[in-house]
Amino acid sequence: MNSITAKAGTGRSSLLPTLPLPRNPGMPLDMAWVRLVQANTSAIERRCATLGGRRTVKKDHQAAWLARAISCIDLTTLAGDDTEGRVRRLCAKARQPIAPRLLQALGLEGLTTGAVCVYHDMVPTAVEALAGSGIPVAAVSTGFPAGLSPFHLRIAEIGESVSAGAQEIDIVITRRHVLRGNWQALYDEMAEMRAACGAAHIKAILATGELGTLRNVARASLVCMMAGADFIKTSTGKESVNATLPVTLTMIRAIRDYEARTGMKVGYKPAGGISKAKDALLYLALMKEELGDRWLQPDLFRFGASSLLGDIERQLEHHVTGAYSASWRHALA
Numbered sequence: 001m002n003s004i005t006a007k008a009g010t011g012r013s014s015l016l017p018t019l020p021l022p023r024n025p026g027m028p029l030d031m032a033w034v035r036l037v038q039a040n041t042s043a044i045e046r047r048c049a050t051l052g053g054r055r056t057v058k059k060d061h062q063a064a065w066l067a068r069a070i071s072c073i074d075l076t077t078l079a080g081d082d083t084e085g086r087v088r089r090l091c092a093k094a095r096q097p098i099a100p101r102l103l104q105a106l107g108l109e110g111l112t113t114g115a116v117c118v119y120h121d122m123v124p125t126a127v128e129a130l131a132g133s134g135i136p137v138a139a140v141s142t143g144f145p146a147g148l149s150p151f152h153l154r155i156a157e158i159g160e161s162v163s164a165g166a167q168e169i170d171i172v173i174t175r176r177h178v179l180r181g182n183w184q185a186l187y188d189e190m191a192e193m194r195a196a197c198g199a200a201h202i203k204a205i206l207a208t209g210e211l212g213t214l215r216n217v218a219r220a221s222l223v224c225m226m227a228g229a230d231f232i233k234t235s236t237g238k239e240s241v242n243a244t245l246p247v248t249l250t251m252i253r254a255i256r257d258y259e260a261r262t263g264m265k266v267g268y269k270p271a272g273g274i275s276k277a278k279d280a281l282l283y284l285a286l287m288k289e290e291l292g293d294r295w296l297q298p299d300l301f302r303f304g305a306s307s308l309l310g311d312i313e314r315q316l317e318h319h320v321t322g323a324y325s326a327s328w329r330h331a332l333a
């Protein structure tokens with residue numbers, strides 16, 4: 001193992017978690033606990049504002065962290081004009097996320113993204129294009145992105161995507177339940193969606209940019225975990241405000257509290273607007289500081305991103321050659 005793989009823990013075997021985790025089975029809705037949850041917005045914002053100044057990684061360490069970031073990307077295309085050709089190219093990129101000469105120079109052969117994330121319509125194409133790679137297909141579901149189609153259709157959509165081969169389902173919650181403080185309704189909807197997923201893992205998208213307050217974000221995170229979410233995810237990428245560090249700190253502290261109380265580890269996925277390698281490093285640093293190294297593995301951490309990989313590849317090219325490539329060379333990722 002060379003110095004990059006050693007620093008990142010991204011040698012082929014260490015890309016996979018050493019011990020498979022039990023799934024979060026959920027628990028009965030505990031309203032007393034939900035009501036206790038608060039979020040000190042100014043303290044959270046202060047803590048996040050200082051992160052960039054305190055946490056920098058350089059040279060081989062930076063390359064190692066960027067390789068780690070790649071292994072945690074849900075490489076995403078969620079556009080109305082998606083075609084089979086675009087999805088196949090995206091899947092090829094997921095299999096081989098950076099140029100072979102860079103992979104070789106960095107000793108990262110075998111590195112792949114964490115998953116490919118598409119609309120239901122594109123699941124069969126992605127499943128076929130990723131056959132044999134071990135890379136799971138994630139489908140956005142339940143009337144994504146608004147999540148306001150009739151409930152029985154949202155549940156049916158989950159079943160269709162699972163039947164088509166999706167191993168991960170990204171559902172969207174009904175924001176109205178949070179804004180009205182109707183935690184029972186949120187719990188019930190989430191539990192039913194979890195059941196519809198069967199063996200597929202479920203990521204609960206909170207659409208945090210539409211939840212009003214960090215306290216709502218913290219409470220919604222907790223209720224979704226109580227109802228059995230495998231991951232909690234910030235955003236669809238379609239809200240006017242998507243993933244942010246303050247929202248991240250709020251959600252991962254909810255994950256920490258849930259683990260402390262139940263012993264179950266729930267994953268975290270910031271999504272939407274994360275397109276720069278330096279921002280990815282901040283998210284990883286925050287995960288490491290708050291939850292520890294175990295949450296830097298793809299079974300507990302993902303970036304939902306359509307264009308982050310391109311910038312990471314540019315930074316790794318610079319690390320290897322000393323020169324930046326033009327961003328158009330990385331158009332797909």
Ligand SMILES: O=C[C@H](O)COP(=O)(O)O
Nearest residue numbers: 237271272273304305306
């Ligand atoms: O879940 C993933 C997001 O939709 C991707 O958002 P993005 O295109 O801003 O990277």
